[in-house]
Amino acid sequence: MFSFAAFGNDLHSGKRSFDFVAKRKIWYAIAVAMVVGSILSLALIRLNPGIEFRGGxxxxxxxxxxxxxxxxxDAVSSVVDGAEARVTVVGDSGVRVQTEKLTPAETEEVRAALAEAYDVPEGDITSSFVGASWGSDVTKKAVQGLLIFVVLVGVIIAGYFRTWKMSVAALIALFHDLIITAGLYALTGFEVTPASVIGFLTILGYSLYDTVVVFDKVRENTERVTASTRRTFEEAANLAVNQTLVRSVNTSVVALLPVASILFIGAFVLGAGTLKDISLALFIGIAAGTYSSIFIATPLLVDLRRREPEIVAHTRKLLKKRAEGTAPAAGSVPDFGTPDDADEDEDRPAVGAGVGGGSAVVNATPAPSRRGPATRKESSGQRAQPKRGKRR
Known part of the structure; x- marks a missing residue:
């Protein structure tokens, strides 16, 4: 019977492994295809801004x-010729009608026309007007917040991991998630509202959280990789992805379940438009963030670092030893502890071994007896017999 716990233990120990890094060209191709499709959706179909951004x-x-x-x-066009109305059903018995900017007189006429068309009292219809300047201010502030967020995150990640290459890989994965989320928004035709903007900003933190968790394990496995006789930098980074795979999947599933409930039940069944806007952004962003942290971020980091002189020299040396049969093949030795501890155990000389690495010699010289010097018979291995007195 399949055991998920045993499966996770095998991934963590290295007994079972998936070649995420080795097959990075496939993941890159999938990511590029999704990004290009999202950009085409944004360019051809375009986003559907809500009334908060376009005004009306x-x-x-x-x-x-x-x-x-x-x-x-029909009710709106009967009052204002050529006016475009966006009519949305809200819940089981609600209707929302959005139009371009109307004059006070036109607003009253449209209200009366809608009351007559839907056979409801005119007093039960609420009307409101939103200026486009408010939406432009929200957009401007959101873009400013995004730029500040990206700069601060890049500096913090570079300082924490002590390398700018991890910042670059994490930010590329982050923009991958944002572009895909925006492209699917355009493809589905959902309105972009302030709630959608909140969802976009929320997935930034989630995507980076998952990536930083994987990168922390990568740093742990590769901190002394150039002194390792077991794994190359690429293999140690791939092991880190496998060790955090179960955690990433579990975290994503736990996060997606309530978001999916809000999206499919709260929005489509109950008809809550605000919930639909924010939940769609969260659902797409969490799914894309999980993919990028596993298939994009770490392979990108490997590509950025694998040409470093120390890593190149270590990889060549280890591959040469494997070809000569003096080093274990990749994945042949499970990692039941940390990589550094395992390497130290391999390099530590055995008890009694000589400086030149000879076999251990156990000192068989017995400790001196407390009874004094041994007799000649005892030294020859025979048991000494006690002296007998003369018989009288």
């Missing part, structure tokens, strides 16, 4: 018997 008038109707969207569009 909004009418809310509740307890409507007929929730046909065509009825609302």
């Amino acid at each position: 008038s909004e009418f809310q109707l509740s307890s409507v018997a007929d929730t046909s969207t065509i009825t609302g569009s």
Whole structure:
């Protein structure tokens, strides 16, 4: 019977391993295809900004018997010629109608037309107006926050891991998640609202959290990799991904379950538009962040560091030893402890071994007896017989 716990232990010890880093070209191709598709969606289909960003008038109707969207569009066009109305069904008996900016007189006429079309009292229809300047201010602040966030995160990661290459790999994976999320937003036609912006900013932290967890294990495994006689830098980094794989999957599943509940139940069943906007961004971002932390970030780090002189020299030396049969093959020795401890055990001389690495010699000289010097018979291995007195 399959045991998930045993599977995780095998991945952590190195007994079982997936070649995430070795097959990085495949993951790169998949990531590039998704990013290109997202960019095409943004360029051709484009995002659907909500009324908060484009400005306009909004009418809310509740307890409507007929929730046909065509009825609302016809009611608006009968008052304002050529006006484009976006009619959305909210829940089981609610309708939301969004139009371009209307004058106060046009607003009252549209309210009366909607009341007549949907057969509801005119007093049950609420209207509001949102200026486009508010949405532009939100967009400007969001872009400023994103830039400040990226700069601070890059500096902090570089300082924590003591290398700028980890910052570059983490930020590339982060932008990968953002572009894919925005592209799917454009492809599905969901409105971009302030709640969507909150969702975008939220997935930044989640994506980086998962990547930093993997990078921390990579640093632990590769801290003294140039002195290792068991693994190259690429193999040690791949082991780190395998060791954190179960944790990444479990964290993602636990995070996706409540988000999926909000998205499919709270939004599509109950019709809560705000929940739909933020939950879609979170759902796509968490899924993309899990993919990038496993398949993108660590392989990118390996590509950035594998040309360093020390790593190149160590890799050549270890591969040469494997070819000569003086070093174990990759993956042949499970890692039941930390890589550094295992390497130290291999290099530590055995008890009694000579300086030249000869075989151990056990000192067989017995300790001196407390009874004094041994007799000649005892030294020859025979048991000494006690002297007998003369018989009288």
